[in-house]
Amino acid sequence: MSADALAATGSRPDAAGHFGRFGGRFVPEALVAALDELTEAHRTAMADESFRAEFAALLRDYAGTPSLLYPAERLSAKLGARVLLKREDLNHTGAHKVRNVLGQALLTRRMGKTRVIAETGAGQHGVATATAAALFDLECVVYMGEVDTERQALNVARMRMLGATVVPVTTGSRTLKDAMNEAMRDWVANVDGTHYLIGTAAGPHPFPALVRDFVRGIGDEARQQCLDQIGALPDAVAACVGGGSNALGIFHAFVDDPDVRLYGFEAGGEGVTTDRHAASITGGSLGVLHGARTYVLQDADGQTVESHSISAGLDYPGVGPEHAWLHDSGRASYLPVTDDEAMAAFELLCRTEGIIPAIESSHAIAGAAAIAPKLAAELGREPTIVVNLSGRGDKDVHTAGEYFGILGKEQ
Amino acid sequence: MSRIGVAFEKARAEGRAVLVGCMPAGFPTVEGSIAAMTAMVEAGVDVIEVEIPYSDPVMDGPVIQKASDIALAGGVRTADTLRIIEAVAATGAxxxxxxxxxxxxxxxxxxxxxxxDAAGGTGLITPDLIPEEADEWLAASDAYGLDRTFLVAPSSTDARLAMTVEHCRGFVYATAIMGVTGARSQTSDAAPVLVSRVRQVTELPVGVGLGVGTGAQAGTVGGYADGVIVGSALIxxxxxxxxxxxxxxxxxxxGAELAEGVRAPAR
Structure with missing residues (x-):
């Protein structure tokens, strides 16, 4: 990438929320006032030392960060690379998402709003939002596709235990994208007292920048931990990409380190040459979805195409606009990982390290395995790769059990 | 004069508001939607609003979304929409x-x-495009002389209201309530306030949408707005x-009840 593009990363997005030709606001006028209010609240909060201190204290005392950077030696031996796992799976609620919801809950309170709404696919963001809402005593409504409420009944129960109202969405394809549509509709109607606590670094400005700012601690911590633990920066950073919040969270601190390669691994499903995948960058095209210009899975008429991934958290037909921009600028590389490759990596991490990863995060492990030999050849030595282990796999036990055929009395 | 302005001029001369009726293209089928829109014209609807069905219509309520889903499931393409527009424009509306x-x-x-332009359409209403993101459309609509209607909302600041109507041509679309499309038992109190705010910054006709479903409501809205936009109730x-x-x-x-409504406004 050019020096200019690199130099400009710190100031992305521009004032109107554009990352190059991506991002912006493609929303009903009725939401613009709320987005402006949120932009201003975000700006002043990030400049307010007491806000930052409160956020930092919550992350430390409640969420359990900084998360460990763990040298996975047995996995390293298998991959032919020195692998350091950023253990976001050890955070409260089991994933990086707690960082985002705590940040946005603090902002909600700062704006004087008393109700949060959220969309959720598998239920992880819904559970995280319900958690923060309980902690902050906010009313919480979670929209979830009807198909997903059936597939993820346990997470529905978790949200309800935490006091949230779960609304099954019966429109469209009845999955994550429709849950997002429904949340937007709720927001348009109730914008005065309600904050839309969006779950990933996508959507209209300021959400992509705002979510990134709340999850960037992942990379800030990992970068410092690398310097402390191995005395050097890694050769590469790897993360899975659905909407892209965990990847942006770990990339951001390294964007201005030109020798650190950034890899985002998209859900290749049954293969990007089939119509069953969720790889918006490697298998999609330029479009507008959910308020931003980005890469989208769409047909010839611009209708959104249903995505597929074995990982519900990556099963989304768009991607955050900053990733689209990092791809276009060449600063990060995006590659697909199939369902089967991800599940092989899932099993590998279970068996080598005694860690059951989220299937989302398994895509990052699989991706690291794929790039390790290439990096080794290029560098002429064993590469060091930081992998964002963005979430734990407890929620995926049923899916994985079915995949491996190990449910029931006999194996 | 904008293309759609003729309809507003004519209605103004008759001392009434324009009745705008909305139907998704291809609902329930391509031919069926042409028949439905033609029936609306025959019943006295002045302007037909053809909605291009979209998979993710965040501004629309359940009725329009369901109709759009039916149209998309039937395989309607953007090119079909243009053919429908051409057929309905041939009625003279x-x-x-x-x-x-x-x-x-x-x-x-x-x-x-x-x-x-070739199909005889007057222009576009763009519910998720704000002027700041519309450079390409501003240029194209100028090049082909098409009208462009952006939305204003009760939450729009005065500055945004002025900026938005400055980019409109034909008419301004005032979203009467903070919410999605769909007929409601009561239309909004916010609408007349919004319309008068718009009138302070433009001479353009103002259409009010979201929530109208009966002749009486059409009469009420026609009492303060230049256009009464009805979608879900017709669909x-x-x-x-x-x-x-x-x-x-x-x-x-x-259609006839609504047409009567705008002719008996509660002014």
Whole structure:
């Protein structure tokens, strides 16, 4: 990438929320006032030392960060690379998402709003939002596709235990994208007292920048931990990409380190040459979805195409606009990982390290395995790769059990 | 004079508001939607708003979304929408197109403007495109002389209101309530306030949408607005009918009631 593009990363997005030709606001006028209010609240909060201190204290005392950077030696031996796992799976609620919801809950309170709404696919963001809402005593409504409420009944129960109202969405394809549509509709109607606590670094400005700012601690911590633990920066950073919040969270601190390669691994499903995948960058095209210009899975008429991934958290037909921009600028590389490759990596991490990863995060492990030999050849030595282990796999036990055929009395 | 302005001029001369009726293209089928829109014109609807069905219509309530889903499941394409616009424009009623932005970007903004012009369309209502993101559309609509209607909302600041109407041509669309499309038992108190705010910054006609479903409501809204925009209530006539013929009959009845409503305004 050019020096200019690199130099400009710190100031992305521009004032109107554009990352190059991506991002912006493609929303009903009725939401613009709320987005402006949120932009201003975000700006002043990030400049307010007491806000930052409160956020930092919550992350430390409640969420359990900084998360460990763990040298996975047995996995390293298998991959032919020195692998350091950023253990976001050890955070409260089991994933990086707690960082985002705590940040946005603090902002909600700062704006004087008393109700949060959220969309959720598998239920992880819904559970995280319900958690923060309980902690902050906010009313919480979670929209979830009807198909997903059936597939993820346990997470529905978790949200309800935490006091949230779960609304099954019966429109469209009845999955994550429709849950997002429904949340937007709720927001348009109730914008005065309600904050839309969006779950990933996508959507209209300021959400992509705002979510990134709340999850960037992942990379800030990992970068410092690398310097402390191995005395050097890694050769590469790897993360899975659905909407892209965990990847942006770990990339951001390294964007201005030109020798650190950034890899985002998209859900290749049954293969990007089939119509069953969720790889918006490697298998999609330029479009507008959910308020931003980005890469989208769409047909010839611009209708959104249903995505597929074995990982519900990556099963989304768009991607955050900053990733689209990092791809276009060449600063990060995006590659697909199939369902089967991800599940092989899932099993590998279970068996080598005694860690059951989220299937989302398994895509990052699989991706690291794929790039390790290439990096080794290029560098002429064993590469060091930081992998964002963005979430734990407890929620995926049923899916994985079915995949491996190990449910029931006999194996 | 903008293309759609003629309809507003004519109604103004008659001392009434324009009745705008909305129907998704291809609902329930391509031919069925042409029949439905033609029936609306015959019943006295002044302007037909053809909505391009879209997979993710965040501004629309359940009725329009369901109709759009039916149209998409039937395989309607953007090119079909242009054919429908051409057929309905042939009735002599002005046809305005309402569309989410992605189908237009995908078609090509300039190419769509060219083909919309050729089909006899008057312009676009763009519910998820704000002027700040509309450079390409501003240029294309100028090049082909098409009208462009951006939305204003009760939450729009005065500065945004002025900026938005400055970019409109034809008419301004005032979203009467903070919420999605769909008939409601009461129209909004916020609407007259919004309309008068718009009037302070433009001479353009102001259409009010979201929530109108009866002749009486049309009369009330026609009392302060230049255009009364009705969607879900008309669409439901077809959606709830056991067959298209029954639906068209219901559509004619409601169309006539609404047309009477705008002619007996509660001024």
């Amino acid at each position: 002005p046809v305005v197109t309402m569309t989410y932005w992605n189908p237009i970007e995908r078609y090509g903004v300039d190419a769509f403007a060219r083909d919309l 439901r006539c077809v959606l709830d009918a056991p067959d298209l013929g029954t639906g068209l009959t219901a559509l004619r009845t409601l």
